[in-house]
Amino acid sequence: xxxxxxxxxxxxxxxxxxxxxxxxxxxxxxxxxxxxxxxxxxxxxxxxxxxxxxxxxxxxxxxxxxxxxxxxxxxxxxxxxxxxxxxxxxxxxxxxxxxxxxxxxxxxxxxxxxxxxxxxxxxxxxxxxxxxxxxxxxxxxxxxxxxxxxxxxxxxxxxxxxxxxxxxxxxxxxxxxxxxxxxxxxxxxxxxxxxxxxxxxxxxxxxxxxxxxxxxxxxxxxxx
Amino acid sequence: xxxxxxxxxxxxxxxxxxxxxxxxxxxxxxxxxxxxxxxxxxxxxxxxxxxxxxxxxxxxxxxxxxxxxxxxxxxxxxxxxxxxxxxxxxxxxxxxxxxxxxxxxxxxxxxxxxxxxxxxxxxxxxxxxxxxxxxxxxxxxxxxxxxxxxxxxxxxxxxxxxxxxxxxxxxxxxxxxxxxxxxxxxxxxxxxxxxxxxxxxxxxxxxxxxxxxxxxxxxxxxxxxxxxxxxxxxxxxxxxxxxxxxxxxxxxxxxxxxxxxxxxxxxxxxxxxxxxxxxxxxxxxxxxxxxxxxxxxxxxxxxxxxxxxxxxxxxxxxxxxxxxxxxxxxxxxxxxxxxxxxxxxxxxxxxxxxxxxxxxxxxxxxxxxxxxxxxxxxxxxxxxxxxxxxxxxxxxxxxxxxxxxxxxxxxxxxxxxxxxxxxxxxxxxxxxxxxxxxxxxxxxxxxxxxxxxxxxxxxxxxxxxxxxxxxxxxxxxxxxxxxxxxxxxxxxxxxxxxxxxxxxxxxxxxxxxxxxxxxxxxxxxxxxxxxxxxxxxxxxxxxxxxxxxxxxxxxxxxxxxxxxxxxxxxxxxxxxxxxxxxxxxxxxxxxxxxxxxxxxxxxxxxxxxxxxxxxxxxxxxxxxxxxxxxxxxxxxxxxxxxxxxxxxxxxxxxxxxxxxxxxxxxxxxxxxxxxxxxxxxxxxxxxxxxxxxxxxxxxxxxxxxxxxxxxxxxxxxxxxxxxxxxxxxxxxxxxxxxxxxxxxxxxxxxxxxxxxxxxxxxxxxxxxxxxxx
Numbered sequence: 001x002x003x004x005x006x007x008x009x010x011x012x013x014x015x016x017x018x019x020x021x022x023x024x025x026x027x028x029x030x031x032x033x034x035x036x037x038x039x040x041x042x043x044x045x046x047x048x049x050x051x052x053x054x055x056x057x058x059x060x061x062x063x064x065x066x067x068x069x070x071x072x073x074x075x076x077x078x079x080x081x082x083x084x085x086x087x088x089x090x091x092x093x094x095x096x097x098x099x100x101x102x103x104x105x106x107x108x109x110x111x112x113x114x115x116x117x118x119x120x121x122x123x124x125x126x127x128x129x130x131x132x133x134x135x136x137x138x139x140x141x142x143x144x145x146x147x148x149x150x151x152x153x154x155x156x157x158x159x160x161x162x163x164x165x166x167x168x169x170x171x172x173x174x175x176x177x178x179x180x181x182x183x184x185x186x187x188x189x190x191x192x193x194x195x196x197x198x199x200x201x202x203x204x205x206x207x208x209x210x211x212x213x214x215x216x217x218x219x220x221x222x223x224x
Numbered sequence: 225x226x227x228x229x230x231x232x233x234x235x236x237x238x239x240x241x242x243x244x245x246x247x248x249x250x251x252x253x254x255x256x257x258x259x260x261x262x263x264x265x266x267x268x269x270x271x272x273x274x275x276x277x278x279x280x281x282x283x284x285x286x287x288x289x290x291x292x293x294x295x296x297x298x299x300x301x302x303x304x305x306x307x308x309x310x311x312x313x314x315x316x317x318x319x320x321x322x323x324x325x326x327x328x329x330x331x332x333x334x335x336x337x338x339x340x341x342x343x344x345x346x347x348x349x350x351x352x353x354x355x356x357x358x359x360x361x362x363x364x365x366x367x368x369x370x371x372x373x374x375x376x377x378x379x380x381x382x383x384x385x386x387x388x389x390x391x392x393x394x395x396x397x398x399x400x401x402x403x404x405x406x407x408x409x410x411x412x413x414x415x416x417x418x419x420x421x422x423x424x425x426x427x428x429x430x431x432x433x434x435x436x437x438x439x440x441x442x443x444x445x446x447x448x449x450x451x452x453x454x455x456x457x458x459x460x461x462x463x464x465x466x467x468x469x470x471x472x473x474x475x476x477x478x479x480x481x482x483x484x485x486x487x488x489x490x491x492x493x494x495x496x497x498x499x500x501x502x503x504x505x506x507x508x509x510x511x512x513x514x515x516x517x518x519x520x521x522x523x524x525x526x527x528x529x530x531x532x533x534x535x536x537x538x539x540x541x542x543x544x545x546x547x548x549x550x551x552x553x554x555x556x557x558x559x560x561x562x563x564x565x566x567x568x569x570x571x572x573x574x575x576x577x578x579x580x581x582x583x584x585x586x587x588x589x590x591x592x593x594x595x596x597x598x599x600x601x602x603x604x605x606x607x608x609x610x611x612x613x614x615x616x617x618x619x620x621x622x623x624x625x626x627x628x629x630x631x632x633x634x635x636x637x638x639x640x641x642x643x644x645x646x647x648x649x650x651x652x653x654x655x656x657x658x659x660x661x662x663x664x665x666x667x668x669x670x671x672x673x674x675x676x677x678x679x680x681x682x683x684x685x686x687x688x689x690x691x692x693x694x695x696x697x698x699x700x701x702x703x704x705x706x707x708x709x710x711x712x713x714x715x716x717x718x719x720x721x722x723x724x725x726x727x728x729x730x731x732x733x734x735x736x737x738x739x740x741x742x743x744x745x746x747x748x749x750x751x752x753x754x755x756x757x758x759x760x761x762x763x764x765x766x767x768x769x770x771x772x773x774x775x776x777x778x779x780x781x782x783x784x785x786x787x788x789x790x791x792x793x794x795x796x797x798x799x800x801x802x803x804x805x806x807x808x809x810x811x812x813x814x815x816x817x818x819x820x821x822x823x824x825x826x827x828x829x830x831x832x833x834x835x836x837x838x839x840x841x842x843x844x845x846x847x848x849x850x851x852x853x854x855x856x857x858x859x860x861x862x863x864x865x866x867x868x869x870x871x872x873x874x875x876x877x878x879x880x881x882x883x884x885x886x887x888x889x890x891x892x893x894x895x896x897x898x899x900x901x902x903x904x905x906x907x908x909x910x911x912x913x914x915x916x917x918x919x920x921x922x923x924x925x926x927x928x929x930x931x932x933x934x935x936x937x938x939x940x941x942x943x944x945x946x947x948x949x950x951x952x953x954x955x956x957x958x959x960x961x962x963x964x965x966x967x968x969x970x971x972x973x974x975x976x977x978x979x980x981x982x983x984x985x986x987x988x989x990x991x992x993x994x995x996x997x
Binding site for chain 1: 477478479480485493494495498507508511512515519522523526527552553554555556871872892893
C-alpha cells in the first residue's frame with residue numbers, strides 16, 4: 001500500500017524527503033585479516049530542506065560493540081539525487097549519480113541490483129546496492145579489495161527501519177548510549193597492547209625475581 | 225682453509241636468508257609495491273641513477289654500487305628494485321651480525337671454534353629476520369643502518385685496537401657503512417662515542433681524531449648536500465617533526481622497546497598469523513616466546529664470567545630501551561618513564577625544533593637490537609660449551625623464531641610486499657610524459673591501473689570544470705597535460721566542447737593525453753587571491769592565483785588583487801595586508817594534543833580532511849578552553865579572524881578585559897572563513913580565548929588599525945611562477961645543482977685512497993720537513 005503511494009508520489013516528481021525523514025541501517029564490518037567484526041547502527045535523519053534543492057541530515061553512528069555513540073554530524077546533500085543519504089529516487093534508471101556512481105546490474109523480482117566501484121589510492125572498493133521501487137536500499141554490500149587483490153574487509157548494511165517506505169515506522173535506537181569522548185588516536189592498539197598490560201606485567205615481575213634469585217645463586221655458588 | 229669454508233658458508237647463508245625473508249616474492253624479478261611507495265616505473269636505468277643521486281636522494285654509501293650499475297646501464301631498474309629488497313636489510317644483516325659476533329667471541333671468550341660458529345649463525349639469522357628488520361626494510365637507508373650497525377660496533381673496536389693511520393682509516397670506513405643520511409651520521413657518531421667512553425683510552429681518542437678527516441673526505445657528499453640544501457632540509461625536517469614528533473609522543477611501551485618494536489607494531493603485527501599455516505596459533509604463546517632473546521640476554525648476563533664487553537652491550541641496550549620508552553604496566557600500575565620526552569619537549573620550543581626528527585624514537589629503535597643480540601651471542605657461546613644444553617638452545621631458538629614466524633611464513637611480510645607489473649601501456653604513457661612534459665600532469669581516468677597512474681611524472685591536482693577558461697585555469701595549476709582513458713565520458717565531454725584548448729598528443733591502448741594549449745612554463749603576473757575556490761575566477765589570461773588561505777605566505781607587494789566575490793572581512797584583510805598590516809604572530813606551543821593553542825598537528829579526521837582539502841595550509845589547533853595573550857599596541861582596531869569551520873567546533877573570542885568579540889567556528893562543512901568580528905579598543909592587553917571542547921582550527925588573527933582604507937586598486941609587482949608538485953610555486957625554478965656533491969665526493973674518495981696507500985711516504989716527507997726546519 002505504502003509502496004504504491006510512494007510510487008505515485010515519486011512518479012509525480014514529489015520528493016519524499018522532508019524534515020523527520022529517516023533511514024536506519026545495521027552495519028556489519030568484517031575485517032578478514034584481523035578476523036574482527038564491528039557492528040554499528042547508522043541513523044540518518046533529515047533536519048532541514050532548503051529551496052536550492054539541498055537538504056541537511058543528521059548522521060549518528062552507534063557502536064554496538066562498545067555501546068557508545070561514535071559520532072554525530074550534519075551532512076548537506078542534494079534532494080534530487082542524494083549522494084550520501086541512503087535513498088535512490090531514480091531507482092530503475094541504468095545509472096544513478098551518487099557519490100559513487102552506480103550502474104544497473106540486474107532486475108529480478110522487483111529488486112534492482114546496482115554496482116559501483118571506487119579506487120582510493122591503491123585500494124579498490126566495490127559497492128553493491130539492492131533496492132526495490134521504494135528507493136530505499138534494503139541491503140548494501142561493500143567490499144574493500146587490497147593491493148594484492150585479496151578482500152580486506154566486507155561491509156553489509158541491512159535496512160532496519162525507514163519512514164520513507166512506511167510513514168508510521170519509527171527508528172529503533174538503543175537507549176542509554178553515551179557519546180564517546182573524543183577518542184585519542186592510539187597507535188598502539190590491538191592485542192599486543194592488551195598483552196603488554198596483562199601478561200607483560202607478569203613477565204616483567206618474573207624477570208626481576210629471576211634476576212635477583214640467579215644473581216644470589218651465582219654469588220652463593222662462587223663462595224662454595 | 226677453514227676460514228675459506230666459513231666465508232663460503234656465510235655467503236650462502238646470507239643469500240638463503242634473503243630468500244627466506246621474502247620467499248613468496250623472490251621469483252618476481254621486477255617492481256614490488258611497498259606500503260607507501262610505487263616505483264618510478266617509467267625511468268630508464270640512467271635516469272633512475274640520476275634521480276637517485278639528486279637531493280634528497282639516497283645518501284647511503286652501501287647503495288652506491290647499485291646506483292653505479294644503473295648509471296652504466298648494467299642492470300635494469302627492475303633488477304635494481306628486486307635486489308635491493310633482498311639486500312636491505314636481510315642479506316646484508318646476516319654477514320654483518322655474523323662477523324661482529326665472531327669478532328667479539330674470538331676476542332673475549334675462549335670458546336671452541338664450532339661453538340663460535342654456531343652462536344654467531346644463530347644470532348645472525350634471528351637478527352636478519354627480526355620484526356624490526358622487516359619494518360625498516362621499507363626504506364633502504366634505514367634498513368642499511370639496521371643491517372650494518374653490528375659491523376660498525378665490531379669495526380669500531382677493531383679499528384681502535386689497530387691504532388694509528390690504519391686504525392683511523394678503518395674507523396672511517398666502518399663509520400661510512402652506517403652513514404646512510406644525516407640521521408645515520410648522528411647515530412654512527414653516538415655509537416663510536418659510546419665505544420670511546422667504554423674503553424676510555426687516550427690512544428683511542430687520537431685514532432678517533434685522526435679518522436675525522438678521512439671520514440669527512442669519504443662522505444663529503446653528505447656534508448655538501450647539507451651545506452647547499454640546508455634550507456630545503458630544514459623545511460623537510462620541519463614537516464617531519466610536525467607530524468611525527470608528536471605522533472611518537474608518549475606511546476612506547478617498555479616491553480615493546482625491549483624487543484625492538486616501536487611505532488610500526490600496529491601496522492603489521494607479529495601476532496597476526498592470518499593466511500599462514502599457523503593461523504590458529506594462540507597469540508599469548510607467541511607473545512611470551514617473543515621475549516626469548518631478551519630474557520636470555522638479561523638473565524644469561526648474570527652467569528657470564530668475563531663480563532666487561534657484555535656490560536657494554538647491556539648498558540647500551542638498556543640505555544636505548546629506557547630513553548625511548550614511555551611507560552610500562554607493573555602489577556596493575558601504569559608506571560610512567562618518559563625519560564627523554566621532557567628533553568624533547570624543551571628542545572621543541574627552541575631553534576632545534578626542525579632538527580628533532582633525527583632523534584625520533586621511531587628511528588632510535590633501529591639501534592636497540594644490535595647490542596642485545598651481541599650480548600646473546602656471548603651467552604649462547606657460554607651455554608653451547610656444554611653438550612647437554614643443546615636441547616635448551618634449540619628450544620630458545622624455536623621460541624625466538626615464533627617472534628618472526630608470522631612474517632617469515634607469510635613470505636611477503638604479511639602482504640606488505642606486493643609484486644606489481646605496470647602494464648606496458650602505462651609504462652609507455654609514463655615514458656612519453658617523462659620525455660615531453662616540463663609542466664604538470666592532471667590525471668582523471670577510470671582504469672584499474674589508477675595506482676600506477678597517480679605516480680606518473682609530475683602528477684598534480686587541479687580543478688577541472690566545464691568552462692571556456694579551462695585552459696587558463698589549468699595553466700594556473702601548471703597543468704600541461706591532461707591524461708584520461710577512452711571511456712571517461714566526463715573528461716571527454718569537457719575536452720570535446722573546448723577543441724581549441726586541447727590537442728590530442730597521445731593515444732595508445734586506451735590512454736589519452738591532451739596537451740593544454742594555454743600552458744606556459746612561467747606565468748609572470750602579480751598574484752591574485754582567489755577567495756572563492758568553488759567558482760571559476762573570471763580570468764582571460766594566465767595569472768598567478770593563490771587560494772585565500774595562503775594569502776599571508778606571499779609578500780604583499782606581489783599581491784595584485786582578488787578573484788571571485790569578496791566579503792567585507794576578506795577585502796578588509798586584503799587591504800590591510802597590502803598596507804603593511806601583518807597578521808599577529810601567536811606565541812603558541814608545540815603540544816602533543818589540542819589541550820591549548822598549538823601549531824602541531826594532532827591526528828584526527830578533521831585534521832586529515834583540512835590538510836587534504838587545502839594543500840600547504842598551516843593552522844593552529846585548540847580543543848579545550850584556553851587563552852593566549854596577544855601582543856598588540858594600544859589603539860582602536862578592527863578585528864578579522866581567519867579560521868577553518870568544522871562540524872562541532874567552538875567559539876573564538878577576542879577580549880580587551882572589558883568587552884568581547886566572538887565568532888563560532890561550527891558549520892556543517894569544513895571550509896576556510898574570513899570573519900569580521902567588530903571593533904575593539906586596546907589599552908593595555910588583548911587576549912584570544914577559545915571556548916569549546918571539540919577541535920577547532922585558527923589560521924590568523926588580524927588587528928587592523930581603525931583608520932585603514934578599503935582598497936579598490938592594488939599597486940603590485942609581477943612575479944614569476946613555475947609548475948611544481950602543489951600546482952605552481954612562486955619565484956624561479958630551482959635547478960638541481962646537486963651533482964657537484966657527487967663529483968666532489970668521487971674526487972675526495974680517490975684522494976682518501978691515495979693518502980692511505982701513500983701514508984708511509986707522506987710520513988717520511990713530514991719527518992723530513994720537520995728536520996729541515
